[in-house]
Amino acid sequence: MLFLETWFWLFAAVAVPVYLICPRSLKLYWLLAASAVFHYHFAGPAGMTPIIILAILTYTVALVPWRLGRWSGTALMITLLVGALTFYKYGRFLVDNGTVLVAMAGVKVPVWLTRWKSPAAPLGISFFTFEFVHYLYEVRVHGRAPIRNPFHFGVFAIFFPTLAAGPIKRFPEFVPQLTELRNPDVTRMLGGIRRIIRGLFKKVCIAELCVEYIQVFEKIPHRSAPVVMALAVLQGWRIYFDFDGYSDMAIGFAQTLNLTVPENFYRPYWSTNLQEFWRRWHMSLSSWIRDYIYIPLGGNRVRRGFNLVAAMFLCGLWHGAAWNFAVWGMYHGTGLALETGARRWVPGLFADRWPHRLAAWAICYSFVTYGWLLFFYPLGTVAEMTRALFVW
Amino acid sequence: MVTPDAAPAQGSRAWPIVRGVGTVVLYAFMVLAVLAMWKTNAPPFIYVAF
Numbered sequence: 001m002l003f004l005e006t007w008f009w010l011f012a013a014v015a016v017p018v019y020l021i022c023p024r025s026l027k028l029y030w031l032l033a034a035s036a037v038f039h040y041h042f043a044g045p046a047g048m049t050p051i052i053i054l055a056i057l058t059y060t061v062a063l064v065p066w067r068l069g070r071w072s073g074t075a076l077m078i079t080l081l082v083g084a085l086t087f088y089k090y091g092r093f094l095v096d097n098g099t100v101l102v103a104m105a106g107v108k109v110p111v112w113l114t115r116w117k118s119p120a121a122p123l124g125i126s127f128f129t130f131e132f133v134h135y136l137y138e139v140r141v142h143g144r145a146p147i148r149n150p151f152h153f154g155v156f157a158i159f160f161p162t163l164a165a166g167p168i169k170r171f172p173e174f175v176p177q178l179t180e181l182r183n184p185d186v187t188r189m190l191g192g193i194r195r196i197i198r199g200l201f202k203k204v205c206i207a208e209l210c211v212e213y214i215q216v217f218e219k220i221p222h223r224s225a226p227v228v229m230a231l232a233v234l235q236g237w238r239i240y241f242d243f244d245g246y247s248d249m250a251i252g253f254a255q256t257l258n259l260t261v262p263e264n265f266y267r268p269y270w271s272t273n274l275q276e277f278w279r280r281w282h283m284s285l286s287s288w289i290r291d292y293i294y295i296p297l298g299g300n301r302v303r304r305g306f307n308l309v310a311a312m313f314l315c316g317l318w319h320g321a322a323w324n325f326a327v328w329g330m331y332h333g334t335g336l337a338l339e340t341g342a343r344r345w346v347p348g349l350f351a352d353r354w355p356h357r358l359a360a361w362a363i364c365y366s367f368v369t370y371g372w373l374l375f376f377y378p379l380g381t382v383a384e385m386t387r388a389l390f391v392w
Numbered sequence: 393m394v395t396p397d398a399a400p401a402q403g404s405r406a407w408p409i410v411r412g413v414g415t416v417v418l419y420a421f422m423v424l425a426v427l428a429m430w431k432t433n434a435p436p437f438i439y440v441a442f
Contacts, residue, residue, distance in 0.1 A: 004434035123440075165439040194419060201422040203437070204429050211435070239438055246437045 003249045020183050027181040031155050038160035047122035055157045058132040062139045062146040074140040085129045091118030093321035124164045135171050152178045161253035167262045168284040177259050184258035192255030199248030202241040210238035228385045235372040272360040274335050289315050309333035328374040
């Protein structure tokens with residue numbers, strides 16, 4: 001899918017060389033055209049239309065400040081972006097859970113509501129929402145200058161290497177690169193190609209191999225503790241190599257165009273505590289959650305534990321409209337809150353001596369690995385697996 | 393006659409070549425492995441669904 005499809009390789013074989021031979025004055029327009037073709041191919045008109053509408057509105061609202069009563073245009077636009085994401089991603093989930101609650105209260109649920117099917121979510125809607133919310137917030141709250149050139153905004157919105165699944169770009173770092181587009185030198189180009197090959201290797205040879213072993217372990221009828229442990233470890237490596245491979249390819253393709261996009265992973269499984277893990281895992285998302293959810297909630301200043309659990313709950317729910325993702329998020333939020341408390345109450349706990357570091361690594365890795373069971377399996381299955389872990 | 397200083401200089405010249413050849417071999421192996429394990433139906437990336 002996407003980077004692994006033959007269509008994409010044919011597209012890249014045209015898009016990148018033409019970009020390189022394009023005169024500098026035309027590179028921006030070629031990049032936008034190529035990204036639009038990519039977007040159209042993978043999202044189709046139905047997937048592209050809502051994104052184009054949201055992009056035009058975001059671009060306009062940032063440029064022209066206006067108010068509607070007590071609400072600023074930015075606040076309304078952010079509400080619209082989050083509303084669109086909620087409608088597409090969580091519409092069915094909210095209806096299902098809402099109808100259960102309403103039925104429990106003894107109210108008859110209309111048949112049309114139970115039969116309602118939410119439309120398919122446009123490709124990459126989460127990532128568009130993150131980038132647009134970040135853009136509006138930075139312009140209005142931090143007073144950054146908005147993007148005036150619509151072609152710059154267009155490339156920022158639909159840049160093809162990062163369109164579907166990030167890394168989530170920050171416009172103050174990305175857009176200035178568009179004002180002077182140049183070809184990469186040989187070293188940078190070779191670096192980009194190497195990164196793409198590494199990404200392919202991680203996805204095709206490691207993540208997919210993990211999937212095959214996971215399927216073998218899942219077929220074992222009696223899930224004993226070693227089987228559950230193997231499943232948790234394999235799922236952890238699978239998701240890491242899958243998404244790190246994807247990120248390598250996205251960063252590599254951007255590099256072949258001489259553009260820099262944020263990193264997403266830095267050896268997360270070497271972390272010795274959860275804070276460090278979240279600074280190394282899906283870094284463009286975790287920094288987004290920190291800047292636009294955790295800090296506006298109060299950050300470290302007030303109700304730190306609650307803010308951590310709430311931010312991670314939303315982070316979990318973002319991964320999918322199902323309770324196991326929400327529980328996974330709260331599991332990590334609670335872990336982070338307890339760790340913060342432990343740091344304050346037991347000062348020597350995270351000492352920089354090797355026995356401490358080894359124990360801290362083992363605890364952190366075990367915590368994260370168990371969490372992958374919550375991420376990948378329904379809660380009922382995880383309850384059975386957890387029982388198997390403790391009853392040998 | 394080889395002076396005592398000549399050996400390290402030769403070594404420092406050879407090292408980038410060894411590293412370059414090693415990198416080419418490593419990446420060639422990765423490409424071959426990818427081609428060998430390539431599936432006709434492209435597997436989905438987990439995060440694209442999010």
